[in-house]
Amino acid sequence: MLLSITKNIHEWLFSLMPENVASIVEMTIIAIIYLTGFAVAGLFLVLMERRIAAWFQLRRGPNRVGFHGILQTIADALKLVSKELTGTIKADKFLYNLAPYFVIITALLALSVLPFTQDFQAFDINIGILFLIAISSIGVIGILLAGWSSNNKFSLIGAMRSGVQTISYELSVSLSLLTIVLMTGTLQLSEIVEVQKNGWLIVQGHIPAVIAFMIYMIAGTAETNRTPFDLVEAESELGAGFHTEYSGMKFAYFFLAEFINMFIIASIATTVFFGAWLSPFGITESIPLLGIFWFLAKTFVIVFLMMWFRWSFPRLRIDQILTLEWKYLLPINLVNLVVMAVIVWLGLTIQF
Amino acid sequence: MEKILFYILAIIMIVFAVASVSSRKMLRSVVYLLFVLIGIAGIYFLIDYNFLAAIQLTVYAGGIIVLMIFSVLLIHHIEMELEVAKLLKKIITAIVCLAGLGIFLATIYSHPFNVIENSNSTTINEIGKGFLSYKAGGFILPFEVISVLLLAAMIGAIVIAKGTKKSEVGSPKSEE
Numbered sequence: 001m002l003l004s005i006t007k008n009i010h011e012w013l014f015s016l017m018p019e020n021v022a023s024i025v026e027m028t029i030i031a032i033i034y035l036t037g038f039a040v041a042g043l044f045l046v047l048m049e050r051r052i053a054a055w056f057q058l059r060r061g062p063n064r065v066g067f068h069g070i071l072q073t074i075a076d077a078l079k080l081v082s083k084e085l086t087g088t089i090k091a092d093k094f095l096y097n098l099a100p101y102f103v104i105i106t107a108l109l110a111l112s113v114l115p116f117t118q119d120f121q122a123f124d125i126n127i128g129i130l131f132l133i134a135i136s137s138i139g140v141i142g143i144l145l146a147g148w149s150s151n152n153k154f155s156l157i158g159a160m161r162s163g164v165q166t167i168s169y170e171l172s173v174s175l176s177l178l179t180i181v182l183m184t185g186t187l188q189l190s191e192i193v194e195v196q197k198n199g200w201l202i203v204q205g206h207i208p209a210v211i212a213f214m215i216y217m218i219a220g221t222a223e224t225n226r227t228p229f230d231l232v233e234a235e236s237e238l239g240a241g242f243h244t245e246y247s248g249m250k251f252a253y254f255f256l257a258e259f260i261n262m263f264i265i266a267s268i269a270t271t272v273f274f275g276a277w278l279s280p281f282g283i284t285e286s287i288p289l290l291g292i293f294w295f296l297a298k299t300f301v302i303v304f305l306m307m308w309f310r311w312s313f314p315r316l317r318i319d320q321i322l323t324l325e326w327k328y329l330l331p332i333n334l335v336n337l338v339v340m341a342v343i344v345w346l347g348l349t350i351q352f
Numbered sequence: 353m354e355k356i357l358f359y360i361l362a363i364i365m366i367v368f369a370v371a372s373v374s375s376r377k378m379l380r381s382v383v384y385l386l387f388v389l390i391g392i393a394g395i396y397f398l399i400d401y402n403f404l405a406a407i408q409l410t411v412y413a414g415g416i417i418v419l420m421i422f423s424v425l426l427i428h429h430i431e432m433e434l435e436v437a438k439l440l441k442k443i444i445t446a447i448v449c450l451a452g453l454g455i456f457l458a459t460i461y462s463h464p465f466n467v468i469e470n471s472n473s474t475t476i477n478e479i480g481k482g483f484l485s486y487k488a489g490g491f492i493l494p495f496e497v498i499s500v501l502l503l504a505a506m507i508g509a510i511v512i513a514k515g516t517k518k519s520e521v522g523s524p525k526s527e528e
Binding site: 135145 | 415476
């Protein structure tokens, strides 16, 4: 059904206009859809985080604006739009203004390759996972620039910590995804989903896949700079970390991008480990439109897991973070990779 | 469509390449260089070399530029500006650059390029097999040589990081 809608729009556009114009218009429409989804998802995730935090701390959380506080984050966003944009005097203005866009554009680029349903995927590139890793390695540049150009030592320290942390944990994210790629034999996300029609990869790969998933979740949480790895913006030490000097919409960009990054980490986990839009045991295989429901349901379960981490664990020290990555996760990951290779080689995967 | 995109990318790359060498603020030059590298990745995407483009983004934009930014963060204060070179140096550099550009342009315009009709994008399978095949056209030897080089670099880094005292005693017990 979704396919026929998009197909109809596609044909209608191309019948209306010359080919060049039509393709540009089509791209613009897709971009607008993604931007809208981006904003809505970001606002919803902020609300979800606050409600869940309240639930964990036995508070009520936002419940005044709209039905059970649904409109709270929209009100917050309106407030942020209307706020004055401040900055420090000796900041490097160009880089200071550029930094938020790095963070937000990389988040948007990553969204474009995710397979929300069979047909709802903007950019089905044949190196999907590699592209995601490449994009996520650029996001950190925005944080580093923001910290340096603010001309504030707390920002700078926050940015340095973020850099160290992101670069270290990127390794674990990539290696744990690579463990799964061993089973699929392809990097293209749509084909990875196709492989999972014989059982989700976390089931197919049993023990090593579960280990890979655990490592992925730890490293993913670290990469989004969330508690217990939120040294980047450790409130008790650094003010607000790298975005101390940002206000109004520029701050909102960082804030939104952080939540979208969490969503992206969860979506990648969904796609790679839990079969993306595939329904459990194929119960709704005949209704492809429900794919988006399954995708979002799985993603939000994982997002909930990450929020659960946040309100359960205390913050780690910087040396503990680096020890965890280099002395534990990395060796475990490498051994796990070899174990997975042996399992795939001997054909010990579980197939339905 | 592709033509327009190519020219947009090319202009971005040229403008930022010039900005990168002429900017007097160090971190700004690094960021301009980042834009040039992203532009190159864009060109790769345009000609369907997706793998190369992603590697370009990971290695250059994500790795080298982050490393550069890190070193700038460590050594450079925000109010510092780079010195302006002397006039003679500028002139010499300009001549050398123009000569290089001339050679490049002459080579490109004199070489007959063949237009390839079928543009299949290379798959990961082919790349992997190309890397590890030891038949004609395989890249196993360069691959291994580069890995030995990387190993040597790693050992060198460890030796330097260990400090001066131990570096004479603890010689690398490496290779393989």
